[in-house]
Amino acid sequence: MDLKVNDYTTDDGLTVITVEGEIDVYTAPKLREKLIDLVNKGKFHLLVDMEKVEFLDSTGLGVLVGGLKRVRAHDGSLELVCTQERILKIFRITGLTKVFGIHKTIAEAEEKRKGAK
Amino acid sequence: MATVELSFSALPVHVRTARLIVTAVARRSGVDEAIMDEVRLAVGEACSRAVEAHRLHCPDEPVQLELTEAANRFQVIVSDSVPADDAAGEPPSAPGPDDGLELALAGDADLGLAVIAGLADDVEFSNSPKGVQIRMSWPAEHPAAPAN
Numbered sequence: 146m147d148l149k150v151n152d153y154t155t156d157d158g159l160t161v162i163t164v165e166g167e168i169d170v171y172t173a174p175k176l177r178e179k180l181i182d183l184v185n186k187g188k189f190h191l192l193v194d195m196e197k198v199e200f201l202d203s204t205g206l207g208v209l210v211g212g213l214k215r216v217r218a219h220d221g222s223l224e225l226v227c228t229q230e231r232i233l234k235i236f237r238i239t240g241l242t243k244v245f246g247i248h249k250t251i252a253e254a255e256e257k258r259k260g261a262k
Numbered sequence: 263m264a265t266v267e268l269s270f271s272a273l274p275v276h277v278r279t280a281r282l283i284v285t286a287v288a289r290r291s292g293v294d295e296a297i298m299d300e301v302r303l304a305v306g307e308a309c310s311r312a313v314e315a316h317r318l319h320c321p322d323e324p325v326q327l328e329l330t331e332a333a334n335r336f337q338v339i340v341s342d343s344v345p346a347d348d349a350a351g352e353p354p355s356a357p358g359p360d361d362g363l364e365l366a367l368a369g370d371a372d373l374g375l376a377v378i379a380g381l382a383d384d385v386e387f388s389n390s391p392k393g394v395q396i397r398m399s400w401p402a403e404h405p406a407a408p409a410n
Contacts, residue, residue, distance in 0.1 A: 154281045170310040171274040203373035238380030
């Protein structure tokens with residue numbers, strides 16, 4: 146299955162990126178391009194919704210880490226929405242749960258963002 | 263003796279093909295459905311690593327995959343044609359569970375090895391003048407009935 150990547154920005158300035166399909170060595174460049182494009186457009190607070198991601202490998206993890214580095218360079222943030230155990234397991238194995246804020250819903254991420262302001 | 267052997271061009275799109283075949287053969291070999299995602303991901307990681315190494319050093323050489331069922335184990339061997347000395351100067355080693363974090367933050371990530379080490383029930387990395395082999399295996403205790 147191909148990767149579908151869409152985005153919208155909330156009134157609060159949070160850019161939500163919805164990802165659907167398999168993120169692997171073949172499709173990860175599409176997500177990388179999207180993240181780079183958003184940062185180049187001045188979107189530094191990103192939330193990647195992974196609820197419809199069916200497969201994620203280390204190439205995908207590398208793209209997310211790369212995106213995080215880019216937004217941090219602008220005092221931004223990159224957090225995730227994910228409740229799928231098979232995807233969360235990969236973050237745990239690699240220790241990346243310590244790097245990314247991981248939320249259960251987009252609404253939860255937005256609430257925490259408002260609370261942190 | 264290998265029950266299925268696969269040789270594929272070093273193209274990212276074929277990693278997906280390899281994952282599909284591994285899943286089908288693992289299921290036929292009696293690998294528990296509960297660990298099928300782990301098998302698929304670990305083998306995909308090993309194939310991705312081999313494809314990337316070939317694209318840098320020998321893009322015309324195919325990546326080799328061997329799938330074997332023996333002694334209640336489903337074994338997968340992914341072989342590339344790039345000796346580790348050529349690829350990175352050091353043979354690959356299996357990182358610990360938290361090494362991926364340091365690798366990722368250092369920017370020189372081989373997160374794939376961390377994932378393989380975390381997912382494969384039994385894993386062995388070996389290097390020879392011919393290239394690098396990643397051997398992984400999982401329990402396969404309930405083989406499916408042979409097809410008619």
